[in-house]
Amino acid sequence: MSDFNTEFWSVYVAGLTVVSIVACLLLLWITARGKTPSATADNTTGHVWDDDLREMNNPMPRWWMWLFVITIVFSLLYLVAYPGLGSYQGELRWTTRGEYDAEVQQANKELAPLYAQFTARKTEDLAGDANAMAIGERLFMNNCAQCHGSDARGSKSFPNLADADWLYGGSPDKIRETITQGRKGLMPPMAAAVGTPEDVRNVAHYVLSLSNGPHDSVRAQLGKTKFTACAACHGMDGKGNQAMGAPNLTDDVWLHGWGEQAIVNMITAGKANEMPAQAGKLTDAQIHVLATYVWSLGNKPAPAKP
Template identity: 75%
Template structure:
């Protein structure tokens, strides 16, 4: 109902609802007043197929009263709960409130489970098998949809099992990413680079930075155009975690590899978003999830 743009639709829905209930009550009242004359054998006089006669068997009284109770209940329900357009009901019940109450109850019951990890360092939590079992469940329920169950990601979704971090891979960086989310923006740069040929030459130079197969002549022509990219990626192309600018000198391509993919990135830009989890997870849950994500690329258990 929050999507209504005017009072008309609220009134329309409320009117249809009330009209339906009132119509049922009116139908019940009218039928209860109608008396049907019957013969001595309790038939109404209607005959079909020569000998098929209609009996006068009215609905039992208990059924009629159930119908009345249902109508009364409908009016009481609509007065107490939302059901008439934008009317919120006298009890103020909402689905969001019900959901939040259940979440708060579950978090309160689970709080002692997470409490023992509060004073532990991320590295120590990552080495704790019980914590990692919890972290795995948190990851599967909240992160695997984008990053995959093995955390290796896919096109446009970062691999969390390597050491390539757009915004930094320290425990504090990972915790901030999970808590606040991230928005990565690569603006369209074609106008700053020059002609379509300049863009293609720049793409070849970007390929050369990682030692990928490239056209050396075009790459040499595109090197000068890289100044348009250096503000974010640095003159050496190694990126800047403070800005979320990727390292162009490794062999990791988040949005696709090759000249065509790089040209598309330069021409069209790209916006990627990691949604904040603070509204879904408690700080204690984020603490354990941070250790789980950090541990996937640092493997603390393997060092022991």
């Protein structure tokens, strides 16, 4: 019940729950008073359907009433032990998150012997182990495919992990670092620093020229001098800076779209991307296997020795 943003809703839910239980008790009390007054002498209520169907005037079965009582008592005990009354956490302090964490810890404990045989091996050696890579693929499908795709080729704004282009570096250590700590990429709006809207278009054509893409050579030449505003991150040669995650603008890899308008939009509005950290979700051994699998996508590991 941590989603309550005011105390009112907590009290409202708790009150509604208590009122519902009291209403059940009231209903039980009413039905337990015995027979209702009857206007007939044949023990019916006087209600008739389809000419000959009559409602008998019998009290509720006692076994049913006791089941009802047991249900109410159980509900009260449950609400004391578990969350259910607004923001009250229950005496057992049980949460779905705690249950999940306990199950994950148990699973990691059971899988520890399996991963132990992988942790001491270098990435280049482990990448040739078919069993390790099968596990790495499952880890990737469960934790990474949602953004990077099942084939790891990504999509717009989500990097392709199967090529040789890396924003922060593609070495095994860098890949492990990225998975463990996550990344926060920021391209600030640079239109004001570049100049007028025409200057922004000129810079866009200069950027296109760096990768030999279709461009206006006159505009590209004019934009070259304005590119200095971008060089602090991308370098004067436009080859980027992996220490900052600044993309290489001279290749033919476009993370957020290609063409004049896409580049103009990027310069004008900027872009913020985030790769979430997996350190709290995966163990070090799992990250090692996963990083090895990702590394293997863009490299050709040697087969493991029998």
